[in-house]
Amino acid sequence: MRMFALIKRITQQLRKDKRTLALLFVAPLLVLTLMYFIFDSEPSDLKLVVTGSNPMINEVLEQSDFELMQKEKYSKDQMAEEAVDAWLQIENGEMQLTLLNDQPQRAKSVQIMLAQSMNGTDAKQSIAADFVYGDKNTNSFDIFSPMLIGFFVFFFVFLIAGIALLKERTTGTLERLLATPIKRHEIVSGYLLGYGLFALIQTVIVVLYAINVLDIVLVGSIWLVLLTNILVAFVALSLGTLLSSFASSEFQMVQFIPLVIVPQIFFTGIFPLDGMADWLLQIGKVMPLYYASAALNGVMYKGFEFHDIAIDLLVLFIFAIIFITLNIVSLKKYRSF
Amino acid sequence: MQNAIHIQDISKAFKKKQVIKPLSLQIERESIYGLLGPSGCGKTTLIKMIVGMMKCDAGEITVLGKRVPDASLLAEIGYMAQSDALYTELTGRQNLEFFAKLYGMSKSEQKMRIEYAAEIVQLSNDLDVSVFAYSGGMKRRLSLAIALIQNPKILILDEPTVGIDPLLKQSVWKELERLKKEEQKTILITTHVMDEAERCDQIGMLREGQIIASGTPVELKTQYNAITFDEVFLKIGGGF
Numbered sequence: 028m029r030m031f032a033l034i035k036r037i038t039q040q041l042r043k044d045k046r047t048l049a050l051l052f053v054a055p056l057l058v059l060t061l062m063y064f065i066f067d068s069e070p071s072d073l074k075l076v077v078t079g080s081n082p083m084i085n086e087v088l089e090q091s092d093f094e095l096m097q098k099e100k101y102s103k104d105q106m107a108e109e110a111v112d113a114w115l116q117i118e119n120g121e122m123q124l125t126l127l128n129d130q131p132q133r134a135k136s137v138q139i140m141l142a143q144s145m146n147g148t149d150a151k152q153s154i155a156a157d158f159v160y161g162d163k164n165t166n167s168f169d170i171f172s173p174m175l176i177g178f179f180v181f182f183f184v185f186l187i188a189g190i191a192l193l194k195e196r197t198t199g200t201l202e203r204l205l206a207t208p209i210k211r212h213e214i215v216s217g218y219l220l221g222y223g224l225f226a227l228i229q230t231v232i233v234v235l236y237a238i239n240v241l242d243i244v245l246v247g248s249i250w251l252v253l254l255t256n257i258l259v260a261f262v263a264l265s266l267g268t269l270l271s272s273f274a275s276s277e278f279q280m281v282q283f284i285p286l287v288i289v290p291q292i293f294f295t296g297i298f299p300l301d302g303m304a305d306w307l308l309q310i311g312k313v314m315p316l317y318y319a320s321a322a323l324n325g326v327m328y329k330g331f332e333f334h335d336i337a338i339d340l341l342v343l344f345i346f347a348i349i350f351i352t353l354n355i356v357s358l359k360k361y362r363s364f
Numbered sequence: 365m366q367n368a369i370h371i372q373d374i375s376k377a378f379k380k381k382q383v384i385k386p387l388s389l390q391i392e393r394e395s396i397y398g399l400l401g402p403s404g405c406g407k408t409t410l411i412k413m414i415v416g417m418m419k420c421d422a423g424e425i426t427v428l429g430k431r432v433p434d435a436s437l438l439a440e441i442g443y444m445a446q447s448d449a450l451y452t453e454l455t456g457r458q459n460l461e462f463f464a465k466l467y468g469m470s471k472s473e474q475k476m477r478i479e480y481a482a483e484i485v486q487l488s489n490d491l492d493v494s495v496f497a498y499s500g501g502m503k504r505r506l507s508l509a510i511a512l513i514q515n516p517k518i519l520i521l522d523e524p525t526v527g528i529d530p531l532l533k534q535s536v537w538k539e540l541e542r543l544k545k546e547e548q549k550t551i552l553i554t555t556h557v558m559d560e561a562e563r564c565d566q567i568g569m570l571r572e573g574q575i576i577a578s579g580t581p582v583e584l585k586t587q588y589n590a591i592t593f594d595e596v597f598l599k600i601g602g603g604f
Binding site: 198199200202203204205206207208209210361362363364 | 418445510
């Protein structure tokens, strides 16, 4: 049977390609483990601040699962700063609820828990709610979409730039390039700006489409969104070209997706970060998309200004600088000076 | 006159495998030097060290009086690797333009050099076709044209005539000889085709990282008392 010849050949080939085998058998375990810990995370307790007082309501709330705080005075700004989920104002018997709504599920949970606690008391009236971020129509996509925009920019730029440089390596054009008086940093910066231009166009298209056609919320400045995504593109570009030197074929480049791209998705905030184990959160902090998501979500949904996301942008910038430097150094493999 | 390429006791090892054993070699200006040897004998490694892409473990290489590696030498060396190393999405002209720009030529200079290089390899009529559609021989020719684009004093060609037809091979060799005579180029060429060896001024036979014989074609034939080059090879070391 000729079929067996084929089976044998495939087995022989795969046994030689240790990396593909490792990926085939080990990568799923890695991703699964990560998912296990992430979904295992308990959401943290809902924080509720109460100002003013009504003995009866206080008593009811004491028995609820809220992490309760009594304050004399409170404000929306303090809520945002201290990540307090809800603020209940009691004045002259009237109740006013303010929800942080940075994650719509948590805002809904607050409302449900409050309603349940009040059930059977005299205060069984519907409470008018006010929102710090978004409004009562906010849905999960409004929260996800900023992260998704950053993710797509990262993903496509990473792959395209990585494969492009890989092709230069395998066809020998990189070697030929380095036989000309071009400097190593000129190659790297040429790549960054050349592909960066297309990444910029991609970003503009994606952002404009998301805002104008899909009607995704954009509270902050579109320029900040573009700035963040350009930095994301630079990080992805420099990381992609760097990792391409560890790949000997397009196939091996694609293998980086479960290792480099997928784990980052878990730390973008699509899955709630606040209940995560501390060590897990530390892992997230070495991932560029963690900072990109924080910045994009901040600008698009929460209306953050430049100074609010400056740290995130700085970290992305540092990532890019590190990867770019490593790129320049790694080209030494092809030319000794 | 000072030699164009002067190699003194260089050696190179990869992961303990000695690819180049201590080796010395002189290449005169305005000559064609043929580096002969079977595949895997270290030809490409030697060439890469001369160009400066690779460092030698020991010894010293001097090209045009400058010690390698020296960035300023890159403009003086036209290098053609074994692989065609072309951007297949681009046209022949775009490929040539790209490399011309890397050598910092002005617009008019670019145009002139592209015309000249294309003329030599007989690609003038196909310059505006995507390389993707080129035949194997055409790609080889374009690759050679790129090596000539900056008008280098030294041409280093790694098996330039592999995969091109005999007629074109003749014309490439005629051009190499003309470049040597009329434009005072020094040419280092690797080959394992014996009839090409006969056209070189000097020959070095490389085997397992060592020059096992060198001299002019006539000298070698007399020395080994052979009529053809195949015979010389066989007599030196039992065939490749």
